[in-house]
Structure formats: C-alpha cells, structure tokens
Amino acid sequence: MQKLFLKKGISRKSAYNLRNPKDDEFERHTLAILVDNESGVLARVIGLFSGRGYNIDSLTVAEVDHSGNLSRITIVTSGTPSVIEQIKAQLARMVPVHDVHDLTTEGESVERELALFKVFAKGEKRVESLRLADVFRAKVVDSTLVSFTFELTGTPEKIDAFADLMVPLGLKEIARTGVAALSRG
Amino acid sequence: MSNYMSGAQIVVEALLEHKVDTVFGYPGGAVLPIYDEIFKQKKIKHVLVRHEQAAIHAAEGYSRSTGKPGVALVTSGPGATNSVTGLTDALMDSIPIIVLTGQVPTFMIGNDAFQEADTVGITRPCTKHNWLVKDTNLLGKIIHEAFYVSTNGRPGPVLVDIPKDVQFASGNYTKKKDFLPKRYSPKIKPDNDLILKAVKAFENAKKPIIYSGGGVINSGDNASTLLRELVNKSNFPITSTLMGLGCYPASKKNWIGMLGMHGTYEANMAMHDCDFMFCIGARFDDRITGKTDEFSPNSTKIHIDIDPSSINKNILVDIGIVGDIDISLQTFLKLWKKRGAKTSLNKSWWKQIDDWKGINCLSYKKSEKSIKPQYAIQRLEELTKDLDRYVSTEVGQHQMWAAQFMGFEEPKRWMTSGGLGTMGYGFPASIGIQLAHPKSLVINVAGEASWLMNMQELGTAVQYNLPVKQFILNNERLGMVRQWQELLHGGRYSHSWSDALPDFVKLAEAYGIKGICCDDPDKLDDAILEMLDYDGPVIFDCLVEKHENCFPMIPSGKAHNEMILSAEEPEQEIGKSGAVLV
Numbered sequence: 001m002q003k004l005f006l007k008k009g010i011s012r013k014s015a016y017n018l019r020n021p022k023d024d025e026f027e028r029h030t031l032a033i034l035v036d037n038e039s040g041v042l043a044r045v046i047g048l049f050s051g052r053g054y055n056i057d058s059l060t061v062a063e064v065d066h067s068g069n070l071s072r073i074t075i076v077t078s079g080t081p082s083v084i085e086q087i088k089a090q091l092a093r094m095v096p097v098h099d100v101h102d103l104t105t106e107g108e109s110v111e112r113e114l115a116l117f118k119v120f121a122k123g124e125k126r127v128e129s130l131r132l133a134d135v136f137r138a139k140v141v142d143s144t145l146v147s148f149t150f151e152l153t154g155t156p157e158k159i160d161a162f163a164d165l166m167v168p169l170g171l172k173e174i175a176r177t178g179v180a181a182l183s184r185g
Numbered sequence: 186m187s188n189y190m191s192g193a194q195i196v197v198e199a200l201l202e203h204k205v206d207t208v209f210g211y212p213g214g215a216v217l218p219i220y221d222e223i224f225k226q227k228k229i230k231h232v233l234v235r236h237e238q239a240a241i242h243a244a245e246g247y248s249r250s251t252g253k254p255g256v257a258l259v260t261s262g263p264g265a266t267n268s269v270t271g272l273t274d275a276l277m278d279s280i281p282i283i284v285l286t287g288q289v290p291t292f293m294i295g296n297d298a299f300q301e302a303d304t305v306g307i308t309r310p311c312t313k314h315n316w317l318v319k320d321t322n323l324l325g326k327i328i329h330e331a332f333y334v335s336t337n338g339r340p341g342p343v344l345v346d347i348p349k350d351v352q353f354a355s356g357n358y359t360k361k362k363d364f365l366p367k368r369y370s371p372k373i374k375p376d377n378d379l380i381l382k383a384v385k386a387f388e389n390a391k392k393p394i395i396y397s398g399g400g401v402i403n404s405g406d407n408a409s410t411l412l413r414e415l416v417n418k419s420n421f422p423i424t425s426t427l428m429g430l431g432c433y434p435a436s437k438k439n440w441i442g443m444l445g446m447h448g449t450y451e452a453n454m455a456m457h458d459c460d461f462m463f464c465i466g467a468r469f470d471d472r473i474t475g476k477t478d479e480f481s482p483n484s485t486k487i488h489i490d491i492d493p494s495s496i497n498k499n500i501l502v503d504i505g506i507v508g509d510i511d512i513s514l515q516t517f518l519k520l521w522k523k524r525g526a527k528t529s530l531n532k533s534w535w536k537q538i539d540d541w542k543g544i545n546c547l548s549y550k551k552s553e554k555s556i557k558p559q560y561a562i563q564r565l566e567e568l569t570k571d572l573d574r575y576v577s578t579e580v581g582q583h584q585m586w587a588a589q590f591m592g593f594e595e596p597k598r599w600m601t602s603g604g605l606g607t608m609g610y611g612f613p614a615s616i617g618i619q620l621a622h623p624k625s626l627v628i629n630v631a632g633e634a635s636w637l638m639n640m641q642e643l644g645t646a647v648q649y650n651l652p653v654k655q656f657i658l659n660n661e662r663l664g665m666v667r668q669w670q671e672l673l674h675g676g677r678y679s680h681s682w683s684d685a686l687p688d689f690v691k692l693a694e695a696y697g698i699k700g701i702c703c704d705d706p707d708k709l710d711d712a713i714l715e716m717l718d719y720d721g722p723v724i725f726d727c728l729v730e731k732h733e734n735c736f737p738m739i740p741s742g743k744a745h746n747e748m749i750l751s752a753e754e755p756e757q758e759i760g761k762s763g764a765v766l767v
Contacts, residue, residue, distance in 0.1 A: 036368065039317070044309060051310050082497065089494035095314040095334055095369045 028057065028078045029104040030111060030181045031088065036096040037063050037071040044094060045073055054087050055079060058113075058156070060178040070098065076156075076179050103181050111181040115159045116141070117150045121170035129169045136162050147172075188360070192321040192352040193218035196285065199328040201228055202361040205256050207247060207620050208232070209240040213260025214300060215287025218352035232620060232649060235641040237264050239613035241271020241342075242639070244282045246617030249600045250575055252405065254281040254335050255617065261287045262300030265346070266307060270607060272342045273311040277604025278428060279403055281340035283331050284312075290350035291319055304346045313341030314369075319348070321356030329364035338371030339492040340403055371491065375508030375516060383463075383487045383504050384521045390461030390485075391531040393421045396444065396473075399428030399603070400466020400490060402596040404510035409433070409596045411514035412465065419528050422538055424452035426467045427588055428603045435592030441538060445473045446739050447585040450546035450748055451538050453737075456481050457745035458537070464488040466510045469499040470604070471766075479744035489513045546737045546750055547589055556706050558583065558658045558729040562590040562630065565656060568713050573625045575618045577601065579611040579635030582664035582735045587630040609638030612655060616642060619651040626654070626717070633659040633686060633726075643696045646722040654716055655724045660731045661686060668734045673741075673764055689726035696722075704728035741766035 035041045042061055049056050058076040063069075077087060084102070091100045103109035117138070119129050126148070133140065133150050136158070142149035152162055156179060163174060190198065196219050200208065209232045212220045223231050234240040237259045244255030259268055265286040275282050289298040305317045314334050316327045327345055335343040387393070395416060401408045409432045416423045416439050423433050424444040433440055442449030444456055453475075456462065462484045467473065469488075474480045477499060486502040488495075489510060496505035506513060549559045562583075576591060577600040578584040584601055593599050600618060602610035615629035629636075636657050646653050658664075666681040693700030699719045703712040703726070716723045737748045742763025 040305060040309065043306070047310055082501075086494060086498060089496075093338070093371070093492060093494055098368060 026078050027081060027084060029084050029102055030179060031075045031077060032101040032103055032181060033073040033091055033097060034099040035071050035073060037069045038096060041096050048090055058178040060180055074179055074181050103183055106183060108184040109181050110184060111155055111179050112153055113156050113159055113177055113179050114153045115174060115176040117166055117171060118147060118173040119166050119170050120147045120172050125169045132165050188358045189355060190358055191355050192324050193222040195324045195358045197222045197226060198358055199325050203332050205229055208256045208258050209234055209243040210258035211237050211240060211264060213264050215261035215289060215349050216258060235644045237267035238270050239639050239642050241268050242610050242613035243617035245275050245280045246577060246600050246614030247621045248280050248282055250597050250618040251621045252597060254283055254332060256283045258285045261289055262302045265302055265304040269307060269311055272308055274602055274605040274607045274610060275342035276311055279340050279399060281335040282342045283335055284342060284344045286344060286346045288346045288348040291348045308344050312344045315344040317346045318351050321351050321354040325359040326364055329361050333366045334369055372507050373509040373512055375506045375513040379504055379506045380516050380520060384517060386461060386485050386487060388527045389529050391529050392459045392534045393461040394455045394459040395421050395423040395463045396467055397423060397429045397432055397465045398426040398467025401429055401432040401510050406596060408511040408514060411518060415518060418526055420530060422455055426473060427601060430588060430599045431593035431596045434594040436594060443588050447735055450544050450737050451541035453745040453748060454541045455538055459484045462486045468495045474499060475739045476742055476744045556704060556709060556727060556729045558733050559586055559590060560706060561658055561727050561729055562586045564709050565713055566591045575622060575625055575627045577611040577614040577618060577629045579631040580606045580608045581632045581635055583630055583632040583658040585735045608635040612636055612639045612642050615653040616645055616651055619653050628654045628656050631655055631657045632664055633657050634663045647696050647698060652721050657725060658727050658729050660729050662731055689724050693724040698722040700724045702726040
C-alpha cells in the first residue's frame with residue numbers, strides 16, 4: 001500500500017482556540033433544582049454528580065411545596081464553565097427534575113447558611129467568644145459552665161470567618177446546614 | 186371489562202394496550218403471578234431466553250429493527266442484576282426498552298430476603314428512569330409512564346420493579362387514554378432562529394461534510410428520507426457513525442463510508458479538512474473524534490440533537506440545535522428551499538475526496554491459502570446484499586470489518602453494540618430481530634470469543650426454530666485485544682487467545698441444528714450459500730487468518746489526519762498519553 005506523508009499539525013487553528021480562554025478556571029455556582037418529592041430522587045441527583053465526577057461543595061434538600069409534592073435541592077458546585085453547563089444539562093434531562101436554576105448567573109441572589117458552634121472555653125477566652133459572637137450577631141442557644149453553643153446564620157464566608165475566630169478560643173464541633181439560596185426580587 | 190383487577194392482570198392489560206406482541210423473559214419466584222397471567226392469554230408471545238442478559242439484548246434487537254420499544258420480563262435478585270449489562274448497553278445506544286422485574290413483597294424489602302436486590306438502586310445509573318411500584322393502584326399509570334419516558338425525547342431503557350404482593354393485590358387499572366404524562370416533556374421543536382443561522386452556514390459551505398448518527402434512525406424513517414433529500418439536493422458528502430449506518434444508502438455516490446477509529450480514510454480526512462460540519466443525531470463520541478483538540482480545526486460546526494446534554498459535551502459547536510431530527514430537518518429543508526436551495530460547494534472538494542478515496546484504504550493483502558476475515562465479510566455481503574436482510578454483530582474486529590465491508594441501504598437493518606461495546610450482544614439481538622421479522626434473513630456477524638459469551642441462546646433459537654445465521658469469524662483470538670497488544674504492548678499477547686474452543690459443528694449438532702466449517706477461500710461461497718439455503722439456525726465456523734489487523738485505524742490520542750493505513754507503515758509511536766486511552 002502507498003505510504004502517506006502527512007505533515008504533522010497542519011491545522012493552523014487548534015480546536016483549543018475555539019474554547020473559552022477562561023475554560024480552565026474553576027467557577028463556583030449555586031444551583032437550585034426543583035424536583036418531584038419521590039423516593040430515590042436525591043440518590044438520582046447525587047448519583048449523577050458522583051457518576052460523572054462532578055463536585056458537590058454543599059447540598060441542602062427539603063420539601064418546599066407539600067400539595068405540589070415538590071422538593072428543592074440547592075447544590076453548590078464548582079468546575080470549569082463547560083463542566084457547569086454539562087451539569088445543568090444533565091440535571092435538566094432527568095425525569096423527576098422540573099427546573100434547574102443557576103443562581104450564580106441568573107441575576108443576583110441571596111445565599112444563607114445556618115451553623116451551630118460548640119466552644120469550650122474558660123476565663124478570658126470564654127468572655128472573648130461571647131464578645132465575638134455578639135459582633136457576628138450569633139445567638140447563644142445552649143450553655144454550660146464550660147461551654148457555649150452558638151447559632152449563626154449568614155453567607156458561607158461569614159460562617160467560615162466566625163469558625164476561624166473560634167478555633168483558638170476552643171471550638172470543638174461545628175454543624176452546618178449547607179447553603180439555601182433564592183434569586184433576588 | 187372492569188378496571189378492578191390484580192396487579193399481574195394490570196401488567197398484561199397495560200402491555201396489550203401498548204400493542205406489545207413479544208416479551209423476552211425468564212421466570213422466577215418473584216414474577217410468578219405475571220407468568221400465570223401470561224399463561225392464560227394468547228395475544229402476547231413470551232420468548233424464553235436462557236439468561237436474563239440475553240432477554241435485554243433480544244429486546245434491543247427487536248426494538249432497533251422495528252422502531253417499537255422492546256419488552257423484557259425477569260425475576261428479582263439475580264434476574265435483575267443479570268439485566269444490568271443489557272440496560273447499560275441500551276442506555277449508551279439510546280434504544281427504547283421496557284424491563285419489568287419482580288421484587289420481593291413490599292413488607293420484606295430491606296430484610297435481605299431470598300433473591301432480594303436493590304434493583305432500582307442498582308439500575309438507577311443504567312436506565313433513563315426506573316420505578317418501584319408499592320401500590321397496585323399506581324401500577325397501570327407507572328407502566329404507561331414507563332412507555333412514555335422510554336420512547337419520548339432521547340429514547341432509552343426504563344425499568345419497573347414490581348413486588349410480588351403488588352402483583353397479587355387487586356387495584357384499579359388506569360387505562361392508557363386516561364394517563365397524562367405530568368412532567369417529562371423534552372423539547373422536540375427546534376428554535377427557528379437557530380435553524381436560520383444553520384441554513385446560512387449551510388449555504389456558505391465550500392468544503393462541507395454531513396456527519397450523521399443513530400439519532401436519525403431513532404427519530405423515525407421520515408428522518409432518513411429527509412436526510413437523503415438534503416444530501417441529494419445539496420450534493421454534500423455524507424459519512425455516518427457506526428450507529429447510523431443505513432440512514433443514508435451505502436450504494437449512493439455521496440456516501441463516503443463510516444468515520445471514526447476504524448472509519449474510512451476519506452471520511453476522516455474530510456472531517457478533518459472540512460470548513461463546515463453538519464452533525465445530525467450523533468454525539469462526538471471519542472471513537473469518532475480522536476484527539477479532541479485537533480478535531481476538525483477549521484470548520485463551522487452545527488449540531489442537531491434531541492438531548493441538550495449532548496451538545497458541547499466533547500466538542501464545542503458554533504450552532505447547537507436542540508430538537509427532534511425529523512422535525513428539525515423538515516424546518517431546515519423548508520427554509521433552505523424557500524431561500525432558493527443555494528450551496529457554495531467547491532468543485533475541488535469532491536476532487537479532493539475522490540483523491541482520498543483513491544488511497545483505497547480498505548484494501549488488504551489477499552491470500553490463496555487462508556480465508557482473510559475481510560474477504561469472508563466481502564463474500565457474505567456479495568451473496569446477501571440483495572436479500573431482505575438484517576445484520577447484527579458482536580463486538581471486536583469482526584464488527585469493524587462488517588461495518589466497513591457491508592453496505593446498508595435502509596435504516597433499522599444494522600444492529601450493533603456501539604457505545605458500550607458489549608461482547609455477547611449479537612446472538613441474542615439476532616433472536617430478537619428474527620422474532621420481529623420471521624420471514625427475513627437475519628445474520629449475526631460474530632467473533633468466536635464474543636459469540637461464546639451468550640452461546641447458551643442456542644437453546645432459544647432452537648426452541649422457537651429461529652433460522653438465525655451465526656457467521657463466526659474464528660481466529661482463535663480476542664482479535665481486537667490482540668491487535669492493541671501488538672500495537673501498544675510489544676506483542677505480549679496476555680490472555681488474548683483461547684486454548685479450549687469448542688468444535689462449533691459438533692456444538693450445532695448437539696442442539697440438532699446445522700453446523701458448517703470452512704477454511705478454504707475457494708469453498709467459501711458454496712459454504713455461505715449452503716448456510717443461506719438451510720431453513721433453520723446455522724452456526725458457520727469460518728476459520729480465518731489468525732493475526733490479521735483491522736485497518737485503517739486512528740491510534741488512540743491521535744487526530745483524524747494521523748491514521749494508520751496498514752501494518753507496513755513505519756511504526757507510529759503511541760505516547761503515554763495515548764496509551765492510557767481505551
């Protein structure tokens with residue numbers, strides 16, 4: 001058979017050039033997914049994420065419409081823009097999924113998370129933890145002679161910041177709900 | 186008839202309402218009530234397979250060759266887990282099938298009961314959707330929904346898991362006409378402004394290619410008719426994926442062969458060098474694209490697909506149109522014709538393609554002494570192409586040779602496992618096809634290793650006297666694995682041959698059917714004619730050249746314009762990044 005002599009790399013324009021140059025940058029997106037409240041629906045959604053190798057940074061789910069039998073899943077995920085587009089398309093084609101909203105790109109949105117912090121401290125540290133809780137508008141929901149449990153609501157960043165401050169003061173345990181989010185207006 | 190009946194009666198009633206004439210299945214404890222109802226009626230033919238995986242592949246073959254959904258019925262536990270490979274196969278190739286599984290009674294679920302498995306849990310990632318029915322009153326509605334979901338939008342497999350107590354209990358049957366699909370409503374109508382953009386790009390294409398796929402076949406026969414009109418009126422060259430063979434006739438001059446890893450040189454070069462690519466119902470699979478960042482670098486790409494998640498998944502396109510192929514092509518053709526049916530096709534483009542064709546990429550060294558596998562397929566093609574013929578294949582070299590050397594003039598004539606690459610698909614699929622088309626010639630082009638994976642289906646073929654022709658290219662090797670070991674692993678043939686193959690002729694005799702063995706190229710034609718003349722199942726053991734490689738080939742990690750055409754070429758190094766790919 002006749003041999004071929006093909007010039008390597010004859011293409012001037014690689015398909016890479018067609019891609020969004022920002023494509024390699026990870027973006028964080030908050031997705032609100034309205035689903036039928038039926039057994040297995042959460043497993044379907046998280047199975048999609050694990051099966052296709054997508055990230056879940058935070059996840060909350062609860063029924064939001066009892067008569068309509070609907071649940072709302074809020075997922076904070078991260079990935080390149082094309083991965084985020086894939087995630088949305090893959091979610092949208094699932095049979096029990098009614099709607100997928102990308103709260104990060106569809107206008108402004110508000111995000112809140114609730115967290116409980118258990119802090120063991122004595123003396124000056126105990127007073128300082130209470131003072132900082134006041135600054136962050138955290139509530140004391142339980143106290144013993146050696147500990148406080150604070151309740152704090154806010155953006156994930158605010159909760160991170162409060163947790164960082166509490167670590168040297170004796171933070172022993174945190175429980176976070178994950179993000180709940182709604183578009184504004 | 187009253188609407189109040191047992192769950193098992195509801196199953197049969199619902200299948201009848203959906204005009205199901207054939208069910209492939211295997212009974213077991215948890216589906217006995219349904220089998221009892223099947224026993225009591227005559228309208229649905231139940232076909233007893235010999236393994237549940239085969240029931241699913243047979244349903245796939247039935248579905249792919251008719252355009253109607255296939256139905257399988259299996260028991261709980263092992264019955265359900267055996268169906269997983271078939272379900273995944275159908276999911277990857279978008280084949281609509283409905284699988285009904287038995288389940289232990291609701292009050293025993295979760296107790297590790299005998300033959301219990303978490304069927305909906307296990308099959309969640311390998312079905313389009315699945316349901317566990319806990320109330321007989323919902324059973325009818327769920328079966329209707331299963332048919333609706335399976336056949337609407339991008340087709341796929343669905344599974345309904347029915348506990349035994351739900352089959353026994355009585356409930357109200359929701360008739361098909363009373364069922365309203367409440368939520369799943371895939372977009373089938375394309376956006377008109379996107380179609381307009383696509384038409385404009387189409388009109389300006391100088392070096393175009395139409396790249397079609399299995400979606401055209403799934404969309405229905407009219408989609409193939411429209412595709413033919415589009416190609417014939419525009420005179421654009423057309424290629425197709427493995428799954429799309431037959432949507433455009435292979436005998437027509439615009440057909441340039443299959444593309445992809447073992448596609449023709451002209452199809453892959455045209456994909457690489459084109460300035461306009463019209464992807465219709467295909468999904469830029471890795472077997473098609475090769476190295477994605479050197480994939481068709483200078484083309485405007487248009488993609489029509491019913492599944493939004495297929496668009497921009499592997500390759501970014503310029504215009505992505507979500508819609509049914511049939512409806513989209515209707516809209517496209519109407520608009521294009523209204524605007525004058527113009528094209529800007531460069532005359533030199535066809536000249537270039539003809540030059541590529543001149544390479545004669547499918548040529549191979551003929552042999553007087555032994556049967557070359559390509560020669561065997563060529564002779565089979567020559568002797569059967571004018572017959573009313575359906576072809577299924579297993580997976581491997583023989584599959585690629587069949588795709589290269591057989592020509593299909595109509596859709597739904599070629600059944601193969603494309604996405605999942607399931608060895609053992611072809612034999613049970615041929616059984617499903619033959620049941621759907623009792624008078625037609627059904628050939629399964631097989632390799633001996635694949636074929637052995639579901640050889641138990643000989644029992645099924647014999648029991649129902651299905652004259653399926655098993656055309657086995659026997660090289661006593663796992664040919665494709667061996668080829669990759671030769672190219673990638675220094676010829677260290679680790680476990681890619683069998684030292685214990687059966688005598689296929691005696692195997693046929695053991696089942697009371699015909700076995701033919703041929704190893705002489707001069708006697709091949711007569712042997713094939715003998716196979717065709719025999720009224721009944723035949724195992725044709727075609728002893729072929731053992732170390733033949735399948736060319737042309739795009740090595741892993743290489744681009745379309747870096748094909749290997751023959752073994753004589755200077756060895757191209759496959760780098761580490763290529764070697765990790767499959």
